[in-house]
Amino acid sequence: MVKAYAAMEAGITLQPWEYDPGPLLDTEVEIEVEHCGICHSDLSMLQNEWGVARYPLVAGHEAVGTIAAMGDNVSNLQLGERVGLGWQSSFCMACSYCMTGDHNLCAQAQRTIIGRHGAFADKVRADAASVVPLPSGLDSRTAGPLFCAGITVFNPLVQFNISPGDRVGVVGIGGLGHLALKFCNAWGCEVVAFTSSEAKTAEALELGAHRTLNSRDADSIGSAAGSLDLILCTVSAELDWGLYLSTLRPKGRLHFVGAVLQPLQIGVLQLMPAQLSVSSSPVGSPATIAQMLEFASRHDIQAQTEHFSFDDINSALAHLESGEARYRIVLSH
Numbered sequence: 001m002v003k004a005y006a007a008m009e010a011g012i013t014l015q016p017w018e019y020d021p022g023p024l025l026d027t028e029v030e031i032e033v034e035h036c037g038i039c040h041s042d043l044s045m046l047q048n049e050w051g052v053a054r055y056p057l058v059a060g061h062e063a064v065g066t067i068a069a070m071g072d073n074v075s076n077l078q079l080g081e082r083v084g085l086g087w088q089s090s091f092c093m094a095c096s097y098c099m100t101g102d103h104n105l106c107a108q109a110q111r112t113i114i115g116r117h118g119a120f121a122d123k124v125r126a127d128a129a130s131v132v133p134l135p136s137g138l139d140s141r142t143a144g145p146l147f148c149a150g151i152t153v154f155n156p157l158v159q160f161n162i163s164p165g166d167r168v169g170v171v172g173i174g175g176l177g178h179l180a181l182k183f184c185n186a187w188g189c190e191v192v193a194f195t196s197s198e199a200k201t202a203e204a205l206e207l208g209a210h211r212t213l214n215s216r217d218a219d220s221i222g223s224a225a226g227s228l229d230l231i232l233c234t235v236s237a238e239l240d241w242g243l244y245l246s247t248l249r250p251k252g253r254l255h256f257v258g259a260v261l262q263p264l265q266i267g268v269l270q271l272m273p274a275q276l277s278v279s280s281s282p283v284g285s286p287a288t289i290a291q292m293l294e295f296a297s298r299h300d301i302q303a304q305t306e307h308f309s310f311d312d313i314n315s316a317l318a319h320l321e322s323g324e325a326r327y328r329i330v331l332s333h
């Protein structure tokens with residue numbers, strides 16, 4: 001039996017819950033979970049904000065642990081190996097996206113906490129193709145957040161050929177945003193942090209920003225007019241997107257990784273003259289995750305974490321919801 005923490009109905013009060021995972025599939029591995037980060041998407045799923053939750057719901061998709069069991073057809077991993085698992089747990093491996101390395105765009109991709117049970121548990125299962133070994137230079141205690149938050153902000157740098165010397169704005173300095181500051185700084189970019197929290201202004205500079213602006217103040221945002229090549233928006237709140245577009249240089253891009261639910265109020269005539277783009281992306285492929293982990297190891301990039309025991313999971317969820325987390329909460333066994 002797998003010993004998990006589950007929500008029985010919409011909300012962030014979890015309780016211990018056991019389930020039988022059944023026989024291990026040929027292509028699957030079972031990971032003994034040591035640490036698991038808490039992503040805002042876990043909160044959104046537990047509260048059924050996206051309307052796709054099924055209960056009992058076991059969330060948790062920033063897992064680090066060791067391989068405890070492997071299916072007969074698994075050849076890319078070893079028993080006992082240190083690995084991580086993120087938002088996606090399985091791919092069809094046959095569509096043109098899987099065949100060209102864009103697994104994260106596979107229409108059949110399964111999400112770790114949708115229609116499956118996630119890693120707020122002692123064990124979690126996934127197809128071996130979605131599980132990535134941890135380089136020896138990375139600390140298991142802080143590596144979990146790289147598997148969702150980290151890859152989500154690293155992937156756009158790869159997808160859009162962001163160069164050293166490009167200027168990147170990061171909106172929202174939470175779990176995703178604080179890692180974005182670190183990655184963009186190490187990538188060589190000039191980095192502007194947009195935060196709504198006065199208290200994070202100085203910390204953002206330590207995390208890698210060269211300048212901090214107020215994400216909700218028109219004059220502050222306006223001071224960056226015409227300066228940025230890429231904006232990575234990690235908030236799920238509605239902001240003045242037209243104002244953010246005015247901070248882009250020609251060919252600049254406003255890129256959403258935060259799950260903003262309100263329709264965007266954006267005029268084409270604001271995009272046209274400077275050939276601006278508006279886009280969004282889900283996490284990143286297993287190969288890009290491996291590339292991101294190597295980059296993080298080489299540049300000593302770690303999530304800044306706060307640690308809770310799994311038994312204290314309800315306090316940890318409440319702490320994230322309060323907006324006080326600095327900057328990623330990690331649960332440990």
Ligand SMILES: NC(=O)c1ccc[n+]([C@@H]2O[C@H](COP(=O)([O-])OP(=O)(O)OC[C@H]3O[C@@H](n4cnc5c(N)ncnc54)[C@H](OP(=O)(O)O)[C@@H]3O)[C@@H](O)[C@H]2O)c1
Nearest residue numbers: 040041172173174175176195196197236237258259282283
């Ligand atoms: N695209 C993907 O594949 C992907 C992957 C993972 C997560 N996500 C989504 O990304 C979003 C962020 O996740 P996270 O784990 O980083 O969340 P988080 O740790 O809660 O951080 C979100 C940040 O947004 C800012 N914020 C919150 N409320 C705000 C408001 N009313 N106005 C302005 N700013 C506000 C805050 O930063 P400041 O204090 O600096 O303002 C907060 O720290 C979520 O929507 C999540 O579902 C998407």
Ligand SMILES: [Zn+2]
Nearest residue numbers: 039041148149
């Ligand atoms: Zn996530």
Ligand SMILES: [Zn+2]
Nearest residue numbers: 092095098106
């Ligand atoms: Zn596929």
